Amino acid sequence: MNIFAFFKMDSFSIEICEGLQHMSETVFVGLCEMVGTSQQVAIRRETWDIKELVERRMIPLNGVLGMLSGSMREGFRLKGSDYDIMFWLNNHRVIMDMSQSEYYNTANTTLILSESSESPPGFTLLQLLTPSRYKIALSACVRMNDRVYITSSIYRQLSCSLAISNSTVHGPCGSGVRVGVEYDTAHCLVCDFWPPSASSWIDRCHSWPDPEVVGDIVRNGCHFVAIGHPLGPHGNEEWRISFSKAEYKLVSSMNHCQFLTYGLLKLFLKEVLNQQSEETSKLLCSYHMKTTVFWAIQHNTLPHLCPQNLLAAFWVCFKLLIKWVYEGICPNFFIPQNNLFLTKVNGSAQNRLFLQLHELYKKGLACLLQSSSIRSYIMDVLYNPRLSICTDESMLRSEVDNDVDLVKESSYVLATTGYLCLITKIINSLDQFMDSPMTQYQVVAMQKFTAFILQQTSFRLQTMYPKTGVNKQIYISDKLSCLMLKLAAKFGYVSDMLYSAMYYYKTLRYREALSAIEMTKVKLAEPYLMYNGHVDRERYTEAVGGQSWSTKIRQAVAWDITLYNSICYINELIPEQQSALQNRIPALVIPVFVLLHFLEFLCYRHIDTTLSQAALDELQVLVHLDQGLYVDVYNRDISWEILGVCQQITGNLPAALYSYQQTFTQYPYH
Template sequence: MVERRVTPNYGIIWMLSGSDREGFRLMGSDVDIMYWPNDHRVIMDMSQSEYYNTANTTLILSDSSESPPGFTLLQLLTPRTTRDVFSACVRLNDRVYISSSTYRQLTCSVVHPNSTVHGPCGSGVIGGVEYDTAYCFVCDFWPVSASSWIARCHSWPDPEVVNDIVRNGCHFVAIGHPLGPHEHEEWRISFSQAEYKLVYSMNHCQFLIYGLLKLFLKEVMNQQSEETNKLLCSYHMKTAIFWAIQQNTLPHWYPQNLLAGFWVCFKLLLKWVYQGVCPNFFIPQNNLFLTKVNGSAQNRLFLQLHELYNRGLSCLLQSSSIRSYIIYVLYNPRLSICTDESTMRSEVDYDLELVLESNRANSYTADLCGLTKAIHTIEQLLESPLTHNQVVTLQNLTTSLFRNTAFQPHNTFMYTNTGINKQMYIADKTFCHMLKLAAKFGCISDMLYIAMHYYKTLRYREALSVIEMTKVKLAQPYLMYRGRVDKERYTEAVGGQSWSTKIRQAVAVDIVLYNEICCISELIPEQQSALQNRKPILRIPVFVMLHFLEFFCYRHIDTTLSQAALDELQVLVHHDQGLYVDDIHRDISWEILGICQQITGNLHAALYSYQQSLITQYPLNNIQTATKKRIHDIVGTT
């Protein structure tokens, strides 16, 4: 919500979707993210065009007159558009439409280079994690074809949830119906935003049943045979639980009815496979089984599921993840299942998850006006009922806004103007205050942004003072970093204390640099390289950044200590086994080591470091262009 308020009209909006957005953290799950241009809007009929200024908004008309339920053609109404959209345009019946297949090909590798097309997405693997990125279009209106869903919502979800879902419209993703008359031009209506809101409206028992269905699909149903292991997917499980809840199939969705609820959904799924019809929850006329679950494969799948059905709830024992948990319940039907999170997870385990989740919240705004909007939005959110997780996420978001605003391009005059005047003094005081506020509410790593500011303004001793304090905190035995912590020492040191105290004293995260903002001039080529590859940020391990800054500051004060900092950096990058430098950050870590070595004149070592940066398995930061240029410069001088 904050991100959307501050994104400029010409910017790109992104939204996490899929299992991750819904709240699941299952081993092997992929990460799904949707992207759309903020200045493009789909409308359902021409009368809706009056709500937009066509001088700065590209309008697209949904035309579903010839498409199967749940699909539509997208007609471009205004000539102003992006290069990718323009290149995807085709002419049908003397009208200009956007081809989904062409647009999908053009945007497949925009987020991550060398991605492959998978459904409407660009897919691949980074650091062992699969991703799906989908470039799509947004619509502020609820589709007419889904109007029956509103009328069905008598008992679930609550009216305020229904109104919120309808008010926020839908999306259109780039894939057509394989049996439609215009498969390569058609777009699928996506209800991803509505779906995660429905999942959020589930009670805890319903959510657990949904998770149980997902595990059962992966570990049991999809392990029956090669012929049938691709027929059912997680979306079918979601559809089943949605229908089961709305139709009041189970009178009471309580924890003691957990297995009964699972069985209700499984029987519904079995019925759908038998009939060959899985009705989309929002547009029931859209049969999700139409092109896959039919013929001999359908018969085979039904027989396999029916065999599981005949075994009763004992079929759950085939799931490796849940066997040990469920067997006690099967032997003792009166045993209640504990769902109280406070008794299931220790304080330190909860804190570990909270750090990982809240650390996703990063934002920056292009100007002070945007910062004002963002802070105002956060203030509004703080007045609404929030969970502890949401408060922590907003806290993290606020710190990122403060520190990024302090390094904004429009503040560059402060770093380039060598004259001392009142304007510079006031600006410096303001930026320092913002960075210190960020460090006050942030974690240990936020102190390094203050050091960057001091280094950039030539105050090397002040920077080193901050670096030394940071180094002391990072050396504590109870440090929580990258999902690792000595639980006993952490509990002894900060257990039971406030969250702000915990993160200030015991939590570190990687350094995030927005590539449109220059925080440290020595990394400008890397940031420009990443921007050319549409990568908005650099992620740098905090220990690498610590030694990097220490090296550059000491170069102006004590060359011996500067060399000592470089030696520490070299040992870290060369010998770390993933404790402080993980695989996906080795590209930037080797690059930073090479930059330091090149500055000291050790060109042979620098060349080796740059080459290592170039051949890392996961080039997450997309800095290869800068690396090749640095290699070329060294080779050209030797």
């Protein structure tokens, strides 16, 4: 069989033959393995949905809101994907015209007016209407035509310094690498209204998305990111309109085959298009692929998409992309007058890129053989044409696989810890959410989030009423803290019992702390325990298979312990927390078994020195010999540090010095 002839696609139409259907089904299965099944994607989206929704309710008006955006938020977990995070001031609002100011209390809200009459499509100037107390916003102000405007270039430069240390300015973001993952943090401004320049998009939505989705998108407004149009009259002052929220809603409204088509285009971009030549490798980006899929769906060129015609859908999008490159015009999905190709895909680079795309086009779908991720699935069918393919997603992944995914996604917590002094508001918010409808995945995320809030609040209370306070206040706060920690242990993971042990140690109740440690030890020793995603599948299934998600996480799941550096949990770790804060590291992440032996050592020092030394010996063996099972590579620095702290406490200074030196040979996560 001639592979290229088999794959050949007509430039105007696609004949869906039996062989192509078979091939599409194989690629569908491959993409489910790489990109995720619909259940996996739902877990990723829904857990983040509920966490961000909770945060909106908890953060005060003068706080900072955050939102995971980009491909990670959309549900992708592809190798090499970066984290895109948007931050904005909760008490700063952009309005589109002066009449909208009536919706805000200007005594506590800074108003900013969007003026787009002199800017290219998709860009605008932002005029400061009412005073701002935010230093960066004030420092970025310039006066033009007797009006005060917030300059994007200065705002971007100053806000980048707020990101994780060693960030560099990249587009509108502060960029860098953390624990081997690239991140982009964009400090932007929010608007509760849909921009008039995108009003035509609403009128275009006849077949997709549904009216409910359109209404939801319009009600949620947009953002403004700090970067101007390079060819605009006020490039240093202008801001770009960001439809990140709207794009997430659109991607979420896709069926799973449409989402996988988007994923296939992302893989094709990375593994094929960007490998053609160095000159053209930076011209196309994932956003262009997303825009292609949006237009293709709305133009109804991807109807009734299913596993059998997935490759046909890919080909439709690829042809549209080639057309855009030939014309030098990639219309923004919301504001078509905004040409996404304007500053990059032009001149000789555009011509070279078109020729490369056309060469791939002439090969037909055989061009997918150049993708290292997709090639093996295609070759399986070519060499085994009678290969039976199951496209039933429920058969592609086991119950354990989905449990691992849900635990991982639910274990990421947001930055509400800075506002945990608002205890009453937080508890009331949690109570309201408990009565609202949630999916099964959101219930688990909410359960974990509730445990997290209770744990942090209990330590906050203890800090608010130390031993020097009034006896009655101390007694009441202590009772409340103990009650919240018991509730958290019922809601959370097996490892969450260690928060009780920390609290008892901090309040000098060493025997109670050791009792909590012993109970935790017993549960952590179970052969079916899932720890940081590692699990004996057979034993786990035998022990908790088929039971509710809530039961599983209480009985069979453990995760590393997060200690936020704004809260004191263990006095012996105060220097480490202060050092981390200086480096803008918000939390210490300590392996469960390291923390368990550390607490055991600290408690037994006041009861039995022999047992204290035994706990230290166990900690030393763990830190020295573990091969990544119990001590993750990114948490080895804090593990060596804790070992050094214990050795210094016992007076073994040479051993402590060695451990501290080892800390600096590890990945510098903390």
